[in-house]
Amino acid sequence: MLRISVESNGEICLKGRFDATQVQEATEMFDRVLTTTVVDFGELEYISSAGLSVLLKTQKRLMHDGHELIIKNPNKHIREIFKYAGFDLLFKIE
Numbered sequence: 412m413l414r415i416s417v418e419s420n421g422e423i424c425l426k427g428r429f430d431a432t433q434v435q436e437a438t439e440m441f442d443r444v445l446t447t448t449v450v451d452f453g454e455l456e457y458i459s460s461a462g463l464s465v466l467l468k469t470q471k472r473l474m475h476d477g478h479e480l481i482i483k484n485p486n487k488h489i490r491e492i493f494k495y496a497g498f499d500l501l502f503k504i505e
Contacts, residue, residue: 423451425450425451425454426455427457428457429457434464434465445473446478447478448473449481449483450480452482455486457488466480470502479503482502485504
């Protein structure tokens with residue numbers, strides 16, 4: 412189960428597991444992102460290739476307009492997934 416919330420500062424917080432069962436809800440949320448946005452992974456336990464796809468699609472769209480997603484607080488496992496997938500070269504990770 413994935414819970415997505417938007418903080419008062421505009422930061423998107425992900426909590427739980429981001430997998431194929433959550434793609435529709437996540438896509439609807441990320442399609443509304445129009446400017447550089449921080450995505451807090453602090454409480455994200457897992458991300459699948461389907462979740463990565465949603466982020467990549469959003470990143471490509473934002474980069475076209477000079478913006479980006481900034482990934483914050485990924486756990487060690489997710490950080491390794493980003494590195495193996497080459498996403499550490501596409502996303503700013505804090």
